[in-house]
Amino acid sequence: MRVMLTGNGAAAWGARLAGVEYLPAFPITPQTEIIETIANWIDYGEFDCRVVMLDSEHSMITAAGAAATTGVRTFTATSSQGLLYGMEMLYTVAGWRAPFVLVNVSRGLASPITLEPDHNDILAARDCGFLQLHCATCQEVLDSILLAFRLTEDNRVRLPAIVNLDGFYLSFTREPVQLPSEQQVAGFLPPFDPQNQGFRAGAPFSQAVAVLGGSAYSYFRYQCHLAALNAEQAFSESAALFSEAFGRSYQAVESYRCDDAEVVFVMMGSFATKAKAAVDQLRAAGQAVGLVRPLLLRPFPVKAFGRALAGKRGVAVIDQNLSPGYGGILHAELAANLYGHSGSKPVLVSFIGGLGGRDISSEEFFEMAKITRQAVADGSAPPPRLLYTGDELREMKKWQAIALQQSGRGDQT
Amino acid sequence: MTELRFRTFRDLPADHLLGTGTAMCAGCGGLEALHEIYDILGEKTVIINAAGCMTLLAVYPFTPFRGSWLYTAMASAPAGAQGVRDALDLLLASGRITAAEDLQTVVLTGDGAAYGMGLSATSGAIERGLDFLYVCYDNEGYGNTGQQSSGATPHGAGTATNKGPLGYPGYKKDLFAIWAAHRPAYVATVIGAEPLDLARKVERAMRLKGPKLILALAPCPTGWDFAPEETVQLGKLAVQCGVWPLKEYRDGTVVHTKVPKQRLPVEEYLKRQGRFSQLFVPERNETVLVEIQAKIDDYWCAVERHGQVEE
């Protein structure tokens, strides 16, 4: 059945079709619609699941990890400030090896507080041990939740997973989404098997005990790494099964019109479809340009990226995030992964764009392609570029004039 | 309420369920209370622990528990209890576990979490009516980090962050009243030095469904500066001087379970602890001593006025 759904609606359907039993929740824009939708289904008897409103995201992630550790299929969702409020528990429950899925609806982080998306929230959680899937369409949101449950419950992995979608551009945007039937999903995603783990009388189980000394710590932390690495293989297997079950194919790294491309854009999230539109226009103009997009960011798909970028001469990395004092985070990751391998390497050009939901125009994509081609010709990359126009700065200056106006009050006395 | 199991001292367990070999300080009043409580709770429990001294009860690969344990973080142990309880209920309802496999969810934290960082998560768990027992070992400061002042530190006590002649300027928060204001199933104060009173209260709590608090004053040789062998003596003095009223909140009312017949002057309690030494040397701080005594007297006057005394 094909229906119109927002990204939030698709996330709720993903959870419902996955048969989640437990949803600890806390509201935050632009995620709230997900938990409201599920809560309403439950209230009207359409879906059997337990929703519990917690006092914070920190509590919410604790409860989610605890329930998954006890042995029920668990789902939760948050965004931005909420993800960071729960940050301590992201690391903690990953260490518990608690298998559950968390949806994050990306939104720029304070300060200044804002509602529109960029990826600093989800990238702040990059190193916690959760797997990360980054969605570009509403359909991918639903599908990625089903994939994520298979990954997180895989005995070779057993790490929690985050499915990320962009606020507004996906969360509140309706698109046609193919809703699989419950039977189809049942064939793809078997019931959660806790593998005899959990808190039960007669089976003493002390989870997350302290360690003294670096050797034990190193072992446990590195096991999280090995588990995450296993998720790349598990992903390709699950994606193959998914394709059989639902007829939609996913790869850890998507290559769009890349085959003969000299220059590619690298982007993640919903803005990547804007890059696809630009690629189509550039192709129509005869330019060999493509798009490379990671769906899986953790584990970092080293080999898939290597294949996708093999033979490319220029790469425009468009980071919708900013690490102050460095620049784009995806740029850093790609640069690190291209280094140390034999063969010729593409020139990497860094762009920062789309912060706080700031739009990226077609002309800007064209310009980035042009700059990247020039960098290939020069054999060196220009300094990183923030996508920011003179018009924007002029508008900003008008606001600043108001913000910096001398108060009249002092003059009255 | 049906007949209680613990009528005399001879009804107290002579076998102990909590394993030895834990890293708590010698003479730890919190461990004393915990082992007395665990004797009664038994092994069909999952202890959900918050950051504090008792984080180190279990250090890989050593655990003192016969049952289960989950370490969470400082602020969110009650939320961990929520997740475990809800999951067990779901598993029971769907027949994936039997009633015999069910566990009681028990939160274990120090005063740092109970009075401060974890209060929001606690309040949430109570308002949701979560069926759990919260055990707090209250050693009146952040003991695990060297006894800095917490929301549970009493007026005038020296702490690692109040080393001056006046000690801690604030007043101990009334966690009992904060809990009672939520109208939970049960709230009780206990102390390891009064094991019979403690046993009765833990048993009562176990029979009730809903949120329950067992708040144990935990004399702390390290943080309060007294010799480890005086832990019990000091605990008894806390009760006899009226500093630590043993009481319960049940069925909407507060009842004092052990009222000191002849209350001892609070100085008897204070002067045995290094943390209060600045009230006595180099000279007596009469103002603070009188104030502390007056607050205790006021408290007990109100108790008598409201008749909050067990028959």
Place this chain on the structure above:
Amino acid sequence: MKTASRILGTAFFLEGFEVQDAPRYGAERRGAPISAYVRASHQEIKERGIIRDPGLVIVADETLVPMPAACVMQGVGAQTLLLIHSLENPQVWRDRLNLQGTVLTLPSAGETADPMAWRCIGAACAAAAARLVGVISRDSLGSALEQELAGLKAALMEENLGRAHWAYDLMEPEQGRVVSGRLLPTGPFSSPEWVDLQYEEARVSAPAIHAAMTSEQVQTGLWRTRRPVIDSGHCKRCWWLCSTYCPDGAIKVDEAGLPEIDYAHCKGCMVCVAQCPNHAIEVIPERSVSRTAVAGKDS
């Protein structure tokens, strides 16, 4: 011992040395075994952490020496001077430990079960070390003691200074016995046996314990410097108060109602001694107990 390392560190510093001193915490609990170390050099110190090849090892609690779990003897080699706070003859310790290197003992002021004697042990150990290394003057030691013990009350300060100077004098014949450490030879070395860690399933590779009461394998009996001993003749077989009150649950009661102390785990807090209504539990110094069974149940 943390204080001892600070006193010694400051004394070296006052003598113009580059210094590194630090405590090593385990559980960070009062009463638990603790160690601390000091490095001193005329050059900048670049090494960090545990000293693998110590020139001097000082043991304040002799009952820890024979316990492998306490790791007291780790790194002790032919170059190491071992100073043990003990009433026994150094030769007894040499034989007992089968040691090639030098062993000295720092006797107590007297055979005592007085816990207050332990309040000065850090100062005494630091002072003995100051003499043994041979490059710390009495003045520097005195200044270091005053700096590091500044928070103490006057009487305790006096007692500490007295004990320190007594130990400094006592070690005079051994002045300068400590040999300086050497750099690791730069020639052939044995490669570390690095392994490629393999994935193990989450049940195994999470910090989880799927067993009960494994903590009983931890011998907290090592913490004791004094031990409570029940006089079964005087024990009235009451309602096992000692057993109930024991914070660690280390007193079991047999069927006849007689309590038995689990010395493998008793930390020596003496709550039982203070609470026994019939005063049937006495205190004896741990060092007076058979040393092969310091922490064992078979005392």
